[in-house]
Amino acid sequence: xxxxxxxxxxxxxxxxxxxxxxxxxxxxxxxxxxxxxxxxxxxxxxxxxxxxxxxxxxxxxxxxxxxxxxxxxxxxxxxxxxxxxxxxxxxxxxxxxxxxxxxxxxxxxxxxxxxxxxxxxxxxxxxxxxxxxxxxxxxxxxxxxxxxxxxxxxxxxxxxxxxxxxxxxxxxxxxxxxxxxxxxxxxxxxxxxxxxxxxxxxxxxxxxxxxxxxxxxxxxxxxxxxxxxxxxxxxxxxxxxxxxxxxxxxxxxxxxxxxxxxxxxxxxxxxxxxxxxxxxxxxxxxxxxxxxxxxxxxxxxxxxxxxxxxxxxxxxxxxxxxxxxxxxxxxxxxxxxxxxxxxxxxxxxxxxxxxxxxxxxxxxxxxxxxxxxxxxxxxxxxxxxxxxxxxxxxxxxxxxxxxxxxxxxxxxxxxxxxxxxxxxxxxxxxxxxxxxxxxxxxxxxxxxxxxxxxxxxxxxxxxxxxxxxxxxxxxxxxxxxxxxxxxxxxxxxxxxxxxxxxxxxxxxxxxxxxxxxxxxxxxxxxxxxxxxxxxxxxxxxxxxxxxxxxxxxxxxxxxxxxxxxxxxxxxxxxxxxxxxxxxxxxxxxxxxxxxxxxxxxxxxxxxxxxxxxxxxxxxxxxxxxx
Numbered sequence: 075x076x077x078x079x080x081x082x083x084x085x086x087x088x089x090x091x092x093x094x095x096x097x098x099x100x101x102x103x104x105x106x107x108x109x110x111x112x113x114x115x116x117x118x119x120x121x122x123x124x125x126x127x128x129x130x131x132x133x134x135x136x137x138x139x140x141x142x143x144x145x146x147x148x149x150x151x152x153x154x155x156x157x158x159x160x161x162x163x164x165x166x167x168x169x170x171x172x173x174x175x176x177x178x179x180x181x182x183x184x185x186x187x188x189x190x191x192x193x194x195x196x197x198x199x200x201x202x203x204x205x206x207x208x209x210x211x212x213x214x215x216x217x218x219x220x221x222x223x224x225x226x227x228x229x230x231x232x233x234x235x236x237x238x239x240x241x242x243x244x245x246x247x248x249x250x251x252x253x254x255x256x257x258x259x260x261x262x263x264x265x266x267x268x269x270x271x272x273x274x275x276x277x278x279x280x281x282x283x284x285x286x287x288x289x290x291x292x293x294x295x296x297x298x299x300x301x302x303x304x305x306x307x308x309x310x311x312x313x314x315x316x317x318x319x320x321x322x323x324x325x326x327x328x329x330x331x332x333x334x335x336x337x338x339x340x341x342x343x344x345x346x347x348x349x350x351x352x353x354x355x356x357x358x359x360x361x362x363x364x365x366x367x368x369x370x371x372x373x374x375x376x377x378x379x380x381x382x383x384x385x386x387x388x389x390x391x392x393x394x395x396x397x398x399x400x401x402x403x404x405x406x407x408x409x410x411x412x413x414x415x416x417x418x419x420x421x422x423x424x425x426x427x428x429x430x431x432x433x434x435x436x437x438x439x440x441x442x443x444x445x446x447x448x449x450x451x452x453x454x455x456x457x458x459x460x461x462x463x464x465x466x467x468x469x470x471x472x473x474x475x476x477x478x479x480x481x482x483x484x485x486x487x488x489x490x491x492x493x494x495x496x497x498x499x500x501x502x503x504x505x506x507x508x509x510x511x512x513x514x515x516x517x518x519x520x521x522x523x524x525x526x527x528x529x530x531x532x533x534x535x536x537x538x539x540x541x542x543x544x545x546x547x548x549x550x551x552x553x554x555x556x557x558x559x560x561x562x563x564x565x566x567x568x569x570x571x572x573x574x575x576x577x578x579x580x581x582x583x584x585x586x587x588x589x590x591x592x593x594x595x596x597x598x599x600x601x602x603x604x605x606x607x608x609x610x611x612x613x614x615x616x617x618x619x620x621x622x623x624x625x626x627x628x629x630x631x632x633x634x635x636x637x638x639x640x641x642x643x644x645x646x647x648x649x650x651x652x653x654x655x656x657x658x659x660x661x662x663x664x665x666x667x668x669x670x671x672x673x674x675x676x677x678x679x680x681x682x683x684x685x686x687x688x689x690x691x692x693x694x695x696x697x698x699x700x
Contacts, residue, residue: 085151100142100153101129111155112164112193114279115231116143119336120240126171126231128193130163131155139163161197168198174209175280176226184281186294190229211257218266220286220340221274225257228282234258234274241337242270243465258282269458272343276327285324287344292318300642301328303629305349305395305580305622306342308529309436309457310631313338315346315623315642322346322623322643332437333635335466339458346623348579351604354647355618365616370649370657377600377615378661381412384571384598389416389564392542394531395578396651397627397639399674401533401540402681403655403666404575405548409541411662415558416567417544419537420530421584423562425505426545427527427538429696432634434497434524436460440467443493443521446485447476448500448508456501456528457632479504482511486518494521501528529632531581532622536630539682539694549682550696565589571598577619577651579604602654618648625650626671628688634696636688 082093087100090107099122104111114126122144130139134152139159147153154160172194179185211225230249235258238247246266250259260266275283297316304311304325311334314326325343329336357373358365359380368376381388390408392401396419408414439445439460445467447453454461464474477485489496496515500508508525515523529535541548544558559567565588572593576583582603585593593599594612601613604621624645630636649657652674656666668674679685684694 083147083149083151085147085149085153087153088155094147096146098147100131100133100140100145100147100151103147104142104153104155109155111142112189112197113143114189114193114229115233117233117236117277120233120236123232123236126167126229128164128167130167131160132157164197165199168194169202169204171229172198172202173204174226175229176208178227181290182227182281183284183289183291184278188281189279209254215259216265217260217283218268218271220344221266221271222284222286222289223258224282224284227280228258229280230256230258231279233277233279234283237270237273237277238268240469241273241462241465242268244268244270247274269339269341270337270462272340273327273337285344287347288324291323292316297323298642300640302623302639302642303532303631303637304338304342304345305532305578306339306345307457308394308532308534308632309333309342309459310532310629310633310635310637311338311342311459312637313342315640317642320644322349332435333631333633334459335463337459337462341458345580349621349623349643351621351624351643351645354645356647357618358616360614365610370654373615373617373654374657374661377658380598380600380614381571381662386413387416387567387569388412388414388571388573389418389558389561389567389569390414390573390575391417391561391583392419392537392575393578393581393583394419394529394534394537395581395622396533396537396575397625397629397671398533398536398540398636398678398685399627399671400575400577400651400655401537401542402548402678403652403659403674405541407655407659407662407664408573409547411659411664415544415553415556416564416569417542417558418561419534419542420561422503423560424502426543427502427505427529429550429634429694431505431508431525431527432535432632432693434499434526434633435693436463436526436631436633438524439463439497439499439526440470440472442467442472442495442497444473444475444489444495445497445499446489446511447474448482448485448498448511449479449504450476452479453499453501453528456530460499460528479507482507482514485511486514489515489519491518491520493519496521496523498523498525499528500525502530502534526633531578532631533629535632535634536628536636539630539634539685540678549684565592569596571600572596573600574602574609575619575651576601576603577621579621582607583609585609602651617654619651619654620645620648624648628675630694634687634694635692636685636694637691638688 087104094103124141124144129142132154215223235247300315304313312328312330327338356367359376599613600615602617687694
């Protein structure tokens with residue numbers, strides 16, 4: 075046998091040899107060779123506690139059974155997971171758990187995806203010997219406006235309380251009372267305030283913690299599951315969209331260690347209600363002061379003629395909730411065919427961004443010596459899951475320095491010259507201060523200083539990369555002196571027409587009073603939106619748009635990682651947004667002939683080669699620009 079490296083050990087699990095790193099738990103060593111050990115309390119993101127005793131195994135030369143979730147392997151260790159003694163203990167543990175657990179699987183929200191159900195079937199006794207009345211606890215206890223607790227179902231695995239302590243650091247949940255009277259609850263029964271409560275329901279191995287929005291909605295086998303990305307913010311957390319009968323039931327986390335570390339914030343998780351379409355719509359155009367329904371070919375013809383009559387200049391705004399493919403065609407439509415430099419995706423005036431704003435990957439935050447959060451809580455509010463990454467970093471020894479927007483000097487003084495890796499987190503609104511702080515730190519420190527700006531919307535970074543800006547084209551290409559004006563300048567720019575592409579209910583155009591007054595005076599307003607707003611009343615063209623959950627495409631998160639979103643809901647009566655652009659462009663003489671969104675992506679990659687990262691699941695590395 076080849077020599078084992080110093081940091082590796084050889085063990086045997088059920089007669090199968092495996093080499094694993096030192097410090098590996100028995101549970102993980104068995105998993106590496108495909109051997110299942112049942113668990114309840116164990117979770118890969120939390121420290122072992124070994125309270126449920128479901129994972130007990132036999133280890134040669136150890137007189138007592140050992141918890142596989144808490145014991146590390148050693149060189150030459152021989153482990154057995156399927157002996158008569160192990161099976162006896164597993165049946166015993168399950169029998170004790172089921173003594174007072176209510177047998178309400180037919181009405182329990184966890185039914186069909188419940189580890190207690192599954193493991194009882196696979197490892198438990200065939201029948202119960204318990205003939206006495208079960209103990210009863212409170213049911214449907216409201217922990218907050220989001221979560222309901224059924225204490226009868228709780229098996230005291232401690233997962234939720236450990237999340238509250240180890241992952242979010244909020245300590246909102248606790249074990250109360252002792253012995254058989256132990257329950258889960260909040261301090262003084264006050265409503266939970268955490269922004270991460272939905273994670274409690276996901277990690278709960280039974281139906282004790284359930285989401286109010288999803289209670290009694292569906293069974294998992296009735297759901298159609300689609301892999302996508304959370305539409306809440308620019309973090310780019312991966313999700314599963316679960317839908318039934320063409321309606322979204324819930325968003326669930328989908329682990330991406332480089333981005334979300336398997337967690338979601340409540341803002342993103344519970345935002346799915348915003349994406350429910352009330353009814354199918356047809357496009358409408360204004361004739362003789364009234365909006366009339368038209369077909370899509372009629373829409374393209376009417377809009378093209380209206381643009382020609384209105385004349386120039388024209389402005390185009392596209393929501394940061396759009397896809398990269400939509401951005402790519404939208405800017406071609408406005409720049410190349412309508413000959414306008416007035417493009418934007420922002421709602422307020424902020425400093426221009428650049429590829430240097432995403433040199434710090436999200437996963438690298440926990441590998442820094444120091445991390446400066448410039449703007450404090452406003453950075454966390456813009457991307458809530460960053461809090462979990464920062465708290466995890468602190469537990470690993472990273473010093474996190476939170477300072478106000480104008481307190482860069484305090485951060486500069488707090489970081490020693492010996493620091494080798496420093497990260498700066500800030501919002502786009504504080505970009506100039508972040509750049510200044512980075513330059514000052516670079517002069518002071520021996521090591522590296524990188525920054526990461528939290529952009530607005532799930533694809534604000536993609537909008538910048540794709541040139542939905544008045545000052546730069548796709549790939550940050552120079553406009554050679556033909557820059558346009560930003561949105562906040564449009565009210566005094568003498569515009570003749572405005573195209574608003576507004577497919578996101580979470581990141582919409584939302585005009586100010588001054589903008590609303592100005593828009594009402596424009597000769598032509600094209601309003602391409604997901605849901606009706608007061609702008610419908612002043613628009614000459616109203617086009618239904620597909621939202622995040624109704625289309626395929628790609629989005630780019632704040633660190634520059636290009637990820638795919640999937641179509642979870644059918645909206646066949648509504649034409650794809652990019653097809654509307656193509657129809658209009660062809661009426662204006664473009665000759666586009668895309669058959670699908672992937673063809674648009676191929677042209678996008680040809681125009682911006684770094685975006686080949688989408689095929690590799692990687693970040694866009696602008697240092698590789700040609």
